[in-house]
Amino acid sequence: MTGLGVETVQHLAAAAGDPITSAGDGRLGFAVLAGIAVIVLLITRLKTHAFLALTVGSLALGSLAGAPPAKTIASFTAGLGSTVAGVGVLIALGAILGRLLADSGGADEIVDTILARAKGRAMPWAMVVIASVIGLPLFFEVGIVLLIPVVLLVAKRGNYSLMRIGVPALAGLSVMHGLIPPHPGPLVAIDALDANLGVTLALGVLVAIPTVIIAGPLFSRYAARWVDIPAPAHMIPQRPQVDERHRPRFGATVFTVLLPVVLMLVKALVDIVVDDPANGVQKVTDVVGSPLIALLAAVLVGMFTLGRAAGFTRERLSATVEKSLAPIAGILLIVGAGGGFKQTLIDVGVGRMILDLSQDWAVPTLLLAWLIAVAIRLATGSATVATISAAGLVAPLAADLPTAQTALLVLAIGAGSLFFSHVNDAGFWLVKEYFGMSVGQTLKTWSMMETIISVTGLGFVMLLSLIL
Template structure:
């Protein structure tokens, strides 16, 4: 467990800032979440402001002094940003390097060149899963949409047969596998081991993405049999990014497939290596373990990938020294909103804990027969359905169930994170920006989007949640 996690757990055991009973705290939680939901869905207020105001409402209704509520929120915000802010920034830089250098296109072209016919949906899910490791979901969608449209048109495939596997790969990576913001925040909140969570996340992600991607796409293509929309093909062509041009026009310079893939997988390999060494050696004073504890730490692993990427991605693509700094600057601007939402979510989480809500959930759950992992999944599902945001669902659910991890083993704490992540993906609908992103890009109506995208997200959530519960019985 990291020093930050130990400090967080120590902070979680302090006396509550209010003496409210369980009933008042329960009302405060419902009111705080209701404020967040109302502000996001009805007033279209940014999630950062909604979480901030919801935290204040929670503390006020719980009877806590407002100055202490503000202190709790600020402390939670600061701790969360300190814990995951650098990782999100490094992930954004790596993703930008991959996109701008042509490395992402190189991976896509190489895999597509070896695929065809029935193997194409499997190729698409492989592409999306690899690309989705360092890229945020929205960026991955924008990057892969031209490829999906081109493949569907050229191969005369139903759009859903190609599109669903790509979306499934991106969504599973986003919800279950660090260094994406949601899993990172949950890991930070419950004090889970990142390497173990990453290993178990990949283990669960593989069957989940197969079921929700290539297998489900067969049925999705029957339910919604649509071709690639000409409107979107023309729009992409008018902007100079038509699918045909994207894949047929060779860039002046492009990084090779092997080095590009190794760069993407480098942080995963380093973090998994740390987890393996910790299990095999299990001696904090051992020199080998101490070395891997450093090189396999999330910050160093991602930083190493960024530095390696300068030589494996940017240099082969012809990027001189003068272009690297502007690229980094452009990659950081879009994540400002994400960092604020994540930080405010951490503030909301700390307010829940400091008002005694976390302890209340722990006390009440002792009298229930429901497993802690299922409880975490259900809470994340409820918040996801209400707010439409997987990130808000993750950070809020993590704050509510964090005390449940105090007596869990390392593996079960990691599974708690994955249960939250799985629940946060449940049934994306009209209050989720991703719903409308998919609808517009694929030229679907609302009903068709529900039959395909929404059902796919539900399959991911249920399958991943079920695998989490299954693993909890055997490890």
């Protein structure tokens, strides 16, 4: 589920039209299944590190699809590089902010306040509300790295099941990513189908609220039974050795955490309201509201509101930053390799193969859009690529639809793009590593949650289509 800018997404969509192999649909389908099977086998049976498994699986996919080795390597390398470039820096900045939050006592302040006000059954609901609000303007990966310290500390300190707390947070982030503009996928679909942004946003909220409730707090009850694991010790921010009197205040801590959220939300609102790249205000917000600058600003502010407030010296601040980066090296490699595998899938022509085959499906428009997005999501692992590809295919069908139905078509595509995240999705590996789960456990929880979001979202879209 990698967060990409609109221009980058459109470039990927265009590039997907030039596959690096001339293999037929049958051979491509076999290559995809074999490539995924190699990855799963290496990880589950041979206990190979996920980075190596994804690399080998990508090479196997290209080879079996008949692509020249040099082009396969180039595709994998380009995907790895673009993923690390787009997500890696954000993960690093988020890790620094998370370490500052933990070492200064700021995370303890948030957790203690939440535990004091939301206890027992209310905790999963509190987490889904927090995640949904934070996830509105954030890319999925940014939201994860900001919420992870809070999720892990709440689970440990309150003696809650990790899945009972983590699944609602992930559901809130994922629903916002797939259904609600200003995320890039929905925005591109709105543009491709010439849908009304305001109507799509309003209907998206109507669909998102019951969907996130079902996939978050309600499903987390079962996820906690299926996968009962403690929060990974190496990821849990330890209670810092700081004077309680010097612990950052709740207001300052929340301000620091929400600063990148606010900056990105302001950018999104200005983009929607002003919609003029030449406007001076929009030029400024485009810079300060970009994920990189917004997170960097939060880190710099956090050094004062969190670090200095806790009495950290310059040396202590430097040591905190250094300690934050070491644990994420493996995550960056795995997420990057997942991006490489995804790009290899796209470049061999899997997305176009599915689009070609789907043209003969005789089903209702909303369901057809959802099925196309599901198929592309399963094949490529990218929710954003699935959204833009499906939107491009069904765009002619939206020409004569009323405003509300066109907006629902956008939401049907967005719901389909979230279906069953698995080993070819960088988000799958991000969740797996952060929560310390095995591949099987991640499939039972994260992948199942994504599927529930997708199917439930479609259900409410179809229901609205009968009313509007």
